[in-house]
Amino acid sequence: MAEKRNPVNSDSCGAPGSDGADSGLTPSQQDMLERCLHALTHANNDSHTLAALLLITRLCPANQLDSATLKRVFEAVGLSLPARLLVTAMQGGTSSGLPPEELVTLGTALLAALSTDPDMAAHPQLLSTIPLLLGLLADGPGWTPQMKAQGWPKTDQEGQSSSVQNENGVSLDKEDTEPQTAPDMSNLEQSKSTPGEPGEHQGSEESLNSKEGVKTGATKPRTPTTCLDKALAVDCYQILSTVCATDRGPEQLLSRGAVPALCRAIDHKQTLSQEKALPLLGHLLSSHVRPIAWSKHPTELVSLLSAISTEFCHASGQDQLDMCTQLPHFLPPPGGAPESKDLKSIVSQLWGALRPMVQAKVTSAQLGPILVLSACLLDLFGWELVGTPKFCCLLVNRACVEVRMGLEELPGTDLTPVQQHVLTACYRIMEAAMEQACSQGFVEDPSQLRTTTTGLSLQQSRQVLGVLEEAFSAVIYYLQLVDKSHHGDPFIFATFRSLCAWLAEETSCLKDEVIALLPFLINYAKEHLEGESPGKGLLNWMSEMSVNDTSQGGTWTGEDALRYLLPALCHLSAEEGPRQVLLTLDTPALLVGFLERGWGALKGRGGVCGTRDPSMETACSALLNFAVTEADRVRKDPCFVSLQCLLTDALPVLLHKPRLLVLAANFCTLGLMIGRLKPAPKGRALTAGPGPAQVSTAWVEWWEEVAELWRLGLQALAGCVQVQPWLAAVAREGGWLGDTLALLSSCSALPDPHTKGALEEALVAVARQCPLCREEISTFMVESKGVLHSMTQLHGALTHCPTT
Structure with missing residues (x-):
């Protein structure tokens, strides 16, 4: 509806039947309201319905109806009537007896009143009228001679309008608004009260009868115009705004063409476009649909941003400061900005207007929006377009000063939402500055130190790092005071x-x-x-x-x-002091839990990953620091047992995923560093003793079943060493070679000839592939008087292999 009226005395309205002292209505007025609601509920035709509505709005303006009463009105009227009024007007229907502008005025007034309830604002029938409302706001009234000359409304081959469309192709299908015929208003005059009675057509702009849309007798046609009536535009924007405020409102508006329509309304300077369309579009673009809106309508939004930027550059004083608050809503999201020279030019233009504002002497309240806009522009193109190195340093310095002033207040001082918003923007400026300053490096000649963006000298970089240190000191101080x-x-x-x-x-x-x-x-x-x-x-x-x-x-x-x-x-974790504190906080277990979650999610997707996850790799690096420096903790902490199980499970899968080979390398290295600290496994199949080797106690019960598998395993090891020579070194470094040679040197016989043959085959393969292994075997051969000395094939391998 039109502009709201202050609820005073009898103009305020409570729930029907409530105490008159609470509702602002006298008992007789409440009784009249109940009678009107009864008449509305039992209306026999559209004329009676409209008459009852007029009586209700005379008693109580629509925006002041309580939710229960509004729902009773909705149940009686529904959204079909206003939708039919809109469609009939847009299709040029004349059966109603009223001109199109009267039908649209009445239809939007009804929708505006009903939309004040959030449930009704989300109703599918009301949502189906959004394309019509957007078309009105963007292109003006469709019933003017100018629009009809352009073929409005669009028709199919039979000459019947199959849908109501605007220039953008957004349509309202017939099934959304059946039936298509508007009500006959010719007998409405008989339903109206005489002037001065409760049903008289008068009152504020807020009520349903405020639009001159319901008149007795014939009405004079309005002068054809492409401009929308202001009161009608107010109703349209109220409907769209209430829809946008619902949970799924932004998606509903976006899917129905709100962005191009509102951009067009602003570009064509349609009625109330600056006052209503621009804020509505800003609200829509600052919601969660912002990335989708920019991906679907980059051309329209870049054009709109260009116009706003030009206006910003020509503004001055308080107007320019006010625009600093609004401009971020119309910028594309970082990372989702379209690749456009026009956009880059716009950002450069905005920086040109911002520089004098950053350099000026302004209050903290005035500086806040300037810093927020600066942070948003930095998010888009970094330091490339900001300005000279001197200006970049000034911008960082002002952001750091704001952080110190905001966070170093006495304990107990709560930051307002506005202060928090400004400080968050300052953080982004500080982060961007830190990346630049820390990437400078050090050279012997400071004059040669330049970057491709800011061009900071070594001295300037050090100055930036200095003010950043002071600001982050304030950040640490503030976080120390944060309650859980x-x-x-x-x-x-x-x-x-x-x-x-x-x-x-x-x-x-x-x-x-x-x-x-x-x-x-x-x-x-x-x-x-x-x-x-x-x-x-x-x-x-x-x-x-x-x-x-x-x-x-x-x-x-x-x-x-x-x-x-x-x-x-x-x-x-690489430094002694911090590492000891991290150990007391059980940080390794936290990191292992993070890896378990990450691997669980990855395994749930079948190992499919579009991009690497650097966070898992970084977690491995931190755990590796603990594994290298804290051997006792690794041996005792249960979380490292869980980690080994994870690595054992994940590594075979990761080795076959090319995009995850870096993670596989991290897992492999981490597993080896943990494994080296574990005690040697016990329970070998054979044990040495005086006389022949014996099957160990752990294996003796199952030896008949596993003996052949054990020998096949040794033969497989020999074959693998021949194909992968590096395995020979692993066998030596892991202790297998030394343990096996010690066994064969101390025993006089093995359980059976097949076991001796399998062991000798594996030793021959190792000797041929690894010089250090040959040297160790030769040493044992010289001193051995056991089975090892009788292995002739092994003697031959040592003799014919080249010495090192």
């Missing part, structure tokens, strides 16, 4: 993520402060991984922000917090 009950807050996650990005690059600064913060960092990541946090707010925030983990399809999985922390853990 706030771990699900989006701003805490943004702060945590920013610190992790810094720790991934820089762990030498603020070492003591970082070590002191490790309990918070580990516990925060563990809570999210195990599902103890996050709140709904964080889930919604993650679904809309560009920080989503792309390896997991862009959705929050609970692993994201640990994923951001992993690079820092890789560095910290």
Whole structure:
């Protein structure tokens, strides 16, 4: 409906039958409202229905009807009547006795009133009218002579309109609005009250009868125009806005062509397009459908952004500051920006207007939107278009100062949502600066130090790192004060993520402060991984922000917090002090749990993976640091037993997945480093003793069944060594060769000739492929008086193989 009226005295409305003192209606007015509702429910035709509606809206404006009353109105009227009014008007029907503009006015007024209830705003019948409303707003009224000359409405071969279409091809099929005929309004005059009575056609613009759309007798046709009536436009935008506010509203509008239609309305400067269409489009594009909208309609959105950018560059003072707040809504999502020279030119133009604003003396409240817009532009094209190195340093410095001012407040000071939004933008500027400054490297001649983007000198890089260190000191201070009950807050996650990005690059600064913060960092990541946090707010925030983990399809999985922390853990686990703290926090078990989840998800997809998951590889690197430096912990900690089981299960699969060979290499190395610390396995098949070798106690019961398999295994080993010579070194380094030679040197005989032949075949293969193995066998041969000395084929292999 049109602009809202303040609910005062008798104009406010409560639930029917409620106390008049509470509802604002006298008993007689409430009785009249009930009678009108009864008449509406039992109306015999559309004329009676409309008359009852007029009486109800005279008593109580539509936007002030309570939900229960509104639902009673909906049940009586339904959405079929307003939909028929719209379709009949757009198709040029005249059977109703009213001109098209009157039908559209009345239909949109009814829809606007009914849409104030969220359930009705999501009703399929109301949603089916969205293409018609968008067509009205984008192209003006379709009943004007100009539109009819262009063939409006579109018709099929029989001359009957098969659907109502706008220029964009968005249509409303017949089955969505059956029946197509609008009600006959000719006898409506008889249903109306005389002036001054409750049913009189008067009142504010908010009520259903505010549009001059219901008049007695014949009405004069309006002057043909391509501009939409303002009150009618208000109703259309109210319907679209209430739909957009529902849970699935953005998807419903997007799928029905809202983006190109609203862009066209703004481009053609249609009625209320700046006041209503632009904010509605901004709300739509700032929702979770933003990436889809940009992928479907890049041309229209780039054109719109160009117009807004031009206006921003020509604005000044407070107008320009206000536009800083709105512009981010119309930028493409990072990573999803279309490859367009026009877009790059627009961003360059925006930076040109932003530079004087960043350099100006402004208050903190004024600087906030400037920094937010700067962060959004950095997300798109990095530092390439920002400006001179001096300006880049200034931008980073202003962001760092804002972070320090915001986070170093006294404990107990809560940050407002606006402050949190600004600080989150500052984090993004700091992260981008850190990447640039840390990538400078060091050269003997500082004058030669330049990058392809910012061109920072070595001195400037050091200055940037200095202000970043001060800012992250404030971040650490703030996180130390965070209560566990706030771990699900989006701003805490943004702060945590920013610190992790810094720790991934820089762990030498603020070492003591970082070590002191490790309990918070580990516990925060563990809570999210195990599902103890996050709140709904964080889930919604993650679904809309560009920080989503792309390896997991862009959705929050609970692993994201640990994923951001992993690079820092890789560095910290390599240093003695931080590593000991990490061990007390049971960090290896956390990392093993992460790998188990990752491998479980990968195995569930059959090992199919579109891209590598660097996080699993980084987790392996951190665990490798523990395996190399903490042998006792590896031997005793049960999590490393679980890890070995995982590696044993995963490695055979990964070796056959070309895209996962890096992960396979990590798994293999990690498994070998853990395996070297394990005690030698017991329970060998044969044991030495005085006289002949004996079958060991563990095997003796089953020897008749497994003896042949054991010998075949030795023959297979010989064959594998011939094909893969490196296995000979593994047999030696793993202890098999030494144990076997010791057995054969100390026993006078083996259980049977076949066993001796299998062992000799394996030893011959090893001797031929590995010089170190030959040397070790020769040593035993010289000193042996047992079975080993009688192996003639082995003697021959040692004699005929070249010496080293």
